[in-house]
Amino acid sequence: MFxxxxxxxRGEIALRVxxxxxxxxxxxxxxxxxxxxxxxxxxxxxESVCIGPPVARESYLNMPALIAACEITGADxxxxxxxFLSENARFADMLDxxxxxxxxxxxxxxxxxxxxxxxKRTARRLGxxxxxxxxxxxxxxxxxxxxxxxxxxxxxxxxxxxxxxxxMKVARSEDDIVVALQTARTEAKAxxxxxxxxxxxxLEKPRHIEIQVLGDGKGHAIHLGERDCSLQRRHQKVWExxxxxxxxxxxxxxxxxxxxxxxxxxxxxxxxxxEFLYEDGKFYFIEMNTRIQVEHPVTEMITGIDLVNExxxxxxxxxxxxxxxxxxxxxxxxxxxxxxxxxxxxxxxxGRIQSFHTPGGLGVRVDSAAYQGYVIPPHYDSLVGKLIVHxxxxxxxxxxxxxxxxxxxxxxxxxxxxxxxxxxRNQDIQNGQYDIHWLEKFLAAxxxx
Ligand code: ADP
Numbered sequence: 001m002f003x004x005x006x007x008x009x010r011g012e013i014a015l016r017v018x019x020x021x022x023x024x025x026x027x028x029x030x031x032x033x034x035x036x037x038x039x040x041x042x043x044x045x046x047e048s049v050c051i052g053p054p055v056a057r058e059s060y061l062n063m064p065a066l067i068a069a070c071e072i073t074g075a076d077x078x079x080x081x082x083x084f085l086s087e088n089a090r091f092a093d094m095l096d097x098x099x100x101x102x103x104x105x106x107x108x109x110x111x112x113x114x115x116x117x118x119x120k121r122t123a124r125r126l127g128x129x130x131x132x133x134x135x136x137x138x139x140x141x142x143x144x145x146x147x148x149x150x151x152x153x154x155x156x157x158x159x160x161x162x163x164x165x166x167x168m169k170v171a172r173s174e175d176d177i178v179v180a181l182q183t184a185r186t187e188a189k190a191x192x193x194x195x196x197x198x199x200x201x202x203l204e205k206p207r208h209i210e211i212q213v214l215g216d217g218k219g220h221a222i223h224l225g226e227r228d229c230s231l232q233r234r235h236q237k238v239w240e241x242x243x244x245x246x247x248x249x250x251x252x253x254x255x256x257x258x259x260x261x262x263x264x265x266x267x268x269x270x271x272x273x274x275e276f277l278y279e280d281g282k283f284y285f286i287e288m289n290t291r292i293q294v295e296h297p298v299t300e301m302i303t304g305i306d307l308v309n310e311x312x313x314x315x316x317x318x319x320x321x322x323x324x325x326x327x328x329x330x331x332x333x334x335x336x337x338x339x340x341x342x343x344x345x346x347x348x349x350x351g352r353i354q355s356f357h358t359p360g361g362l363g364v365r366v367d368s369a370a371y372q373g374y375v376i377p378p379h380y381d382s383l384v385g386k387l388i389v390h391x392x393x394x395x396x397x398x399x400x401x402x403x404x405x406x407x408x409x410x411x412x413x414x415x416x417x418x419x420x421x422x423x424x425r426n427q428d429i430q431n432g433q434y435d436i437h438w439l440e441k442f443l444a445a446x447x448x449x
Contacts, residue, residue, distance in 0.1 A: 005075060032051065105268060126265055137198055215263045215270065222260050223256035225252060228245065302333050359418060361399075
């Protein structure tokens with residue numbers, strides 16, 4: 001096992017990793033920018049190192065500073081959390097060259113899944129069902145038009161290097177396609193420094209359903225059921241739940257089995273998520289995330305398995321301790337991402353939290369690095385915390401979520417708590433009847449007015 005883990009992240013996920021490391025008896029090193037000197041992850045870690053100024057490029061994304069921090073403190077492993085360097089194959093290689101373990105998959109797998117064209121090709125080869133579309137990148141207008149006619153309009157043009165919901169353009173007819181292609185390419189170049197794009201059939205009313213997987217690279221891989229992340233705004237997840245209100249046990253077992261077998265064949269190491277769009281009883285692969293995800297607690301609440309603990313154990317060379325038959329889904333869990341944003345305009349609202357009171361009681365978990373008096377810096381994402389609630393049934397979960405949201409107090413800044421208080425009382429949400437466009441339509445129709 002490792003002696004000391006350096007956590008190359010901040011906020012609630014740095015705390016989450018720190019907790020798992022402490023429970024394993026491993027010492028922790030926090031890193032922070034000058035803007036985060038007062039942060040909770042710095043206070044709770046055994047040691048801390050300042051790695052640069054507020055701007056992430058010079059601190060949390062600064063690879064030489066992170067390696068130097070490992071060397072100064074003698075850390076023998078790095079957990080990257082999510083975001084920042086978590087899906088950076090070069091960082092994994094660099095750590096390897098310094099004999100420091102990257103707690104994550106092989107650099108080769110990060111590379112494949114980081115290029116969406118390559119990822120889709122690999123998924124297809126592994127027997128995972130994909131969205132119909134171009135076989136690889138598309139450069140010529142004529143070629144784009146031919147493919148779009150072939151699969152039928154509407155189509156979506158997506159950046160190969162895409163992420164965070166950026167670099168996507170929908171074309172509804174032949175007239176739109178040239179402009180959509182150009183815009184997608186320009187945006188992709190600006191956002192990711194790579195203008196490669198590809199085409200997919202645009203699904204009109206899918207749900208976003210993702211399968212959590214774990215592999216040990218030693219021939220074992222399992223799935224831990226699904227999360228339904230259909231409630232999105234601008235392709236960003238807002239509310240996640242598991243199990244999905246749209247799946248039954250046999251559908252879950254079928255797609256889960258496909259994913260577990262694929263990961264076994266790939267000899268995948270660590271935690272990962274295979275993301276699908278789901279429409280009319282069919283699954284369509286969109287991408288794979290080779291890291292722990294923001295919404296991982298949903299799976300932890302219904303399986304009782306600590307995913308970060310598993311990540312650390314697997315990275316240290318352990319075999320998977322759990323068999324597929326050990327995974328029993330119990331009850332229902334919902335996560336709300338509470339952001340420091342205005343609940344209807346979504347304008348970021350950094351600043352000082354005047355009062356902070358988190359809900360508690362049976363089945364209630366809050367993952368947050370905030371506290372009373374904490375100042376949310378403007379430099380990073382706007383997550384204040386995640387409220388995750390578990391119940392024996394979906395209905396119990398919704399009732400518990402409703403009272404937990406009412407108990408949650410964050411004063412001094414705007415948060416999205418009022419949005420969740422509306423959602424939990426909404427009939428469609430209560431019925432589990434929503435697709436990936438539901439939330440945008442709800443907001444456009446003045447749902448928050
Ligand atoms: P990113 O990596 O930027 O998050 P994804 O490929 O995971 O991009 O897609 C993000 C979201 O965009 C999906 O959850 C879905 O809402 C929407 N989306 C992506 N592909 C399609 C498609 N073919 N049809 C309809 N919506 C799509």
